Amino acid sequence: MDTHAHLSASDARPVLEGPDIARVLTRIAHEIVERAKGADDVVLLGIPTRGVFLAQRLAAKLEQITDRAIPVGSLDITMYRDDLRMHPPRALARTEIPGDGLDGKLVVLVDDVLFSGRTIRAALDALNDLGRPRAVQLAVLVDRGHRELPIRADYVGKNLPTSLRETVKVQLAEEDGRDTVLLGVKPADQ
Amino acid sequence: MQRHLISAADLTRDDAVLILDTAEEMARVADRPIKKLPTLRGRTVVNLFFEDSTRTRISFEAAEKRLSADVINFSAKGSSVSKGESLKDTAQTLEAMGVDAVVIRHGASGAPYRLATSGWIDAAVINAGDGTHQHPTQALLDAFTMRRRLVGRDAGLGRDLAGKRVTLVGDVLHSRVARSNVDLLHTLGAEVTLVAPPTLIPVGVESWPCEVSYDLDSTLPKCDAVMMLRVQRERMNAAFFPTEREYSRRYGLDGERMARLPEHAIVMHPGPMVRGMEITAEVADSDRCTVVEQVANGVSIRMAVLYLLLGGNEPAAAPIRTEEK
Numbered sequence: 001m002d003t004h005a006h007l008s009a010s011d012a013r014p015v016l017e018g019p020d021i022a023r024v025l026t027r028i029a030h031e032i033v034e035r036a037k038g039a040d041d042v043v044l045l046g047i048p049t050r051g052v053f054l055a056q057r058l059a060a061k062l063e064q065i066t067d068r069a070i071p072v073g074s075l076d077i078t079m080y081r082d083d084l085r086m087h088p089p090r091a092l093a094r095t096e097i098p099g100d101g102l103d104g105k106l107v108v109l110v111d112d113v114l115f116s117g118r119t120i121r122a123a124l125d126a127l128n129d130l131g132r133p134r135a136v137q138l139a140v141l142v143d144r145g146h147r148e149l150p151i152r153a154d155y156v157g158k159n160l161p162t163s164l165r166e167t168v169k170v171q172l173a174e175e176d177g178r179d180t181v182l183l184g185v186k187p188a189d190q
Numbered sequence: 191m192q193r194h195l196i197s198a199a200d201l202t203r204d205d206a207v208l209i210l211d212t213a214e215e216m217a218r219v220a221d222r223p224i225k226k227l228p229t230l231r232g233r234t235v236v237n238l239f240f241e242d243s244t245r246t247r248i249s250f251e252a253a254e255k256r257l258s259a260d261v262i263n264f265s266a267k268g269s270s271v272s273k274g275e276s277l278k279d280t281a282q283t284l285e286a287m288g289v290d291a292v293v294i295r296h297g298a299s300g301a302p303y304r305l306a307t308s309g310w311i312d313a314a315v316i317n318a319g320d321g322t323h324q325h326p327t328q329a330l331l332d333a334f335t336m337r338r339r340l341v342g343r344d345a346g347l348g349r350d351l352a353g354k355r356v357t358l359v360g361d362v363l364h365s366r367v368a369r370s371n372v373d374l375l376h377t378l379g380a381e382v383t384l385v386a387p388p389t390l391i392p393v394g395v396e397s398w399p400c401e402v403s404y405d406l407d408s409t410l411p412k413c414d415a416v417m418m419l420r421v422q423r424e425r426m427n428a429a430f431f432p433t434e435r436e437y438s439r440r441y442g443l444d445g446e447r448m449a450r451l452p453e454h455a456i457v458m459h460p461g462p463m464v465r466g467m468e469i470t471a472e473v474a475d476s477d478r479c480t481v482v483e484q485v486a487n488g489v490s491i492r493m494a495v496l497y498l499l500l501g502g503n504e505p506a507a508a509p510i511r512t513e514e515k
Contacts (some may be wrong), residue, residue: 076215079229079497089501091208092215129224 003077012169012184016158019180020142024157025054028139029061031155036106039065041134043102044072047111047123048093055139071098075109075130080122095126102131110154112170114140117151142181144168150167191505194306194315194414195495198326198370201349205325205378208506211347212494213487219256220489230259233290239318240266240296245461245485246318246328250293253492256384259500260413262289277301281310289313291500299323299366299467314499322364322425331491333378335484336415339456352379357409358420359441360468363390364426367460368419372400387441389430406441409436410450417458418443420470434467444470448478456480 016024033039039062046055052074059072076093109123120138127136139155144162160183162168169182191205201209209421219225235254239247247263254261264280271280284292291314294302299321319325333417333443337346340354356375362384374464375382382400395402403409410416421437431437448457457469457479465471473479498506 017476029192079227079501082503085503088504089498089506091506092212094215095218125228129226130222 012167012182014180015160015183016142016181018173018179021181022158024141025057026061028155028157029058029065032058032062032108032137032139033065035137035154039068039070039106042070043098043100043107043133044070045075045097045109045123045127046072047108047109047119048074048076049175049181050170050172051109051111053172054112054139058108058110058139071100071105073098074122076128077119077122077126080125081121082118095130097130102127102133104132104134106135106137107133107178108139109166110139112141112172113168114138114143114151114153114156115146115168117147118176120151121149140169141170191498191507193499193505194317195326196303196306196315196317196427197324197373197497198329198377199373199471201222201323201326201374201377206330207348207350209491209494209498210337212498213330213334213490214343214347216493216497217487219493220486225256226256226258227256229497230254230257232260233500234260234262234288235264235291235293235496235500236264236284236285236289236313237318238264238292238294238296240271240294240301241319242250243295245478245488246295246325248429248493249485249488250318250327252489253496256489257493258497259290259496262287263499270286277305278308278310281305282309284310284311291316291319291496292435295319297321314505316499319366321366323366323369325366325370327376327488327492327495328367329374330495331484331488332367332371332417332458332460333374334487334491335400335458335480336380336456338487339480339483340414344356350378351375354372354380354415355383355413356380357383357385357413357416358419359385359406359416359443360388360449361390361421361430362395362419363392363430364422365419370415372398377401383409383413385441387431387437396491409446410447411451411452413455415456415458416443416451417460417491418463420458420462420464438467442470443473445472445476448473448476451478458484461485 044055044059046052055072059070062070073096074094076095078090078092084115099155137154140153141157142160143153143156165186167184167186171180173179192200237250293316295318301320302315302317358368372382376399384400384402385406459481463469
């Protein structure tokens with residue numbers, strides 16, 4: 001994080017600011033209600049860390065629209081990653097499945113950035129061990145392209161064409177103290 | 191973290207807290223309909239037990255299976271060891287089979303250390319109890335149980351046991367559990383007091399990071415957790431106390447003594463319990479006794495240790511940096 005902080009200060013530029021993120025989430029909430037015809041059986045599962053905060057914000061907006069409590073949880077995919085053997089083990093985050101479970105529900109996975117698609121593949125594997133949803137959809141704040149697997153998002157906050165030399169960093173008030181999406185450039189040596 | 195887990199004294203405070211935090215997430219897997227994670231798929235773990243054990247071996251086996259490792263069980267009885275094979279030859283046989291980790295229980299203190307440092311084998315070595323030396327996963331599961339009960343399940347995340355007062359009572363001399371607990375609890379900031387008859391206190395105890403007392407009754411009112419140790423008759427070849435009756439009168443925990451503990455204090459026992467000796471049935475079956483909980487927590491702790499040692503390309507470092515996208 002620290003290496004990134006001094007980089008973002010000079011090189012990274014914001015592509016979405018706080019009000020943009022709020023508007024984007026409101027739109028996604030409406031799209032979910034429209035496509036699910038009322039969001040009766042929707043369960044939101046955020047992928048830690050920032051996906052969880054986005055899922056909670058989406059749930060709040062959905063509750064405003066539908067006047068109904070929306071179950072929201074988190075899904076840690078660390079143990080299902082396909083690159084586990086390439087790094088030291090990572091600390092685990094919390095998996096919290098809402099009380100009614102996932103069987104027969106419409107699960108909407110929520111993450112901050114969609115990139116290679118490998119995180120979502122791991123999330124689908126993790127879901128397999130937790131229940132059998134009626135359907136699974138994917139909502140992301142930013143889709144930066146460069147997919148390595150046949151995966152696409154159902155709800156996209158912003159399509160952001162990037163090169164592989166660029167970095168996309170989402171910051172949210174709950175974790176980072178402010179809402180913004182930063183587009184930066186990787187240092188040449190990495 | 192180091193590549194092997196030989197002694198609780200090798201763990202730093204951050205390592206230990208990382209293991210406890212990881213175990214907290216592992217514990218939640220037990221509540222799922224499918225109690226299995228794919229994390230150690232394709233890794234082979236050998237449970238190498240030269241000494242009898244029920245709960246530790248089953249606990250390790252359950253942990254390995256929940257993480258999808260391939261498990262090979264080896265017990266000295268009915269193996270080539272009874273024909274006179276040495277530890278070195280056994281180790282080289284396992285190495286030739288390509289195992290990734292060895293969980294070893296041995297009657298000789300230092301056997302796991304020898305196995306890890308001899309160059310006989312490339313696998314990670316996890317000590318499941320060696321002689322009267324160490325039993326690190328037991329100390330970790332005890333610390334985990336204390337943190338859950340005394341600090342809280344979620345409130346405990348990221349925290350150690352600073353300021354908690356823990357009393358270990360009984361056969362300290364023969365107890366690898368006591369040694370491991372003293373080391374780990376000290377690392378985690380707890381204050382440890384050993385209570386035992388003078389004959390069951392080891393030589394050199396003054397260099398351990400703990401207090402020593404011979405009087406249980408005066409210690410009880412000021413402790414948050416009291417751990418009763420089993421009197422290990424199988425390791426006793428001399429008279430360490432006059433009679434069992436006298437031992438249990440002075441150092442056994444009965445209902446009357448339990449009443450002197452502070453309200454929130456818990457009673458722990460690493461098992462197997464000898465009811466009527468160090469602990470009465472009344473205490474063993476009470477709500478304050480965490481024996482069964484300790485067994486359940488043992489699986490979570492062993493899953494955490496296996497994941498942190500074997501889950502990646504090298505052992506986990508604490509604290510871990512999160513990677514950017």
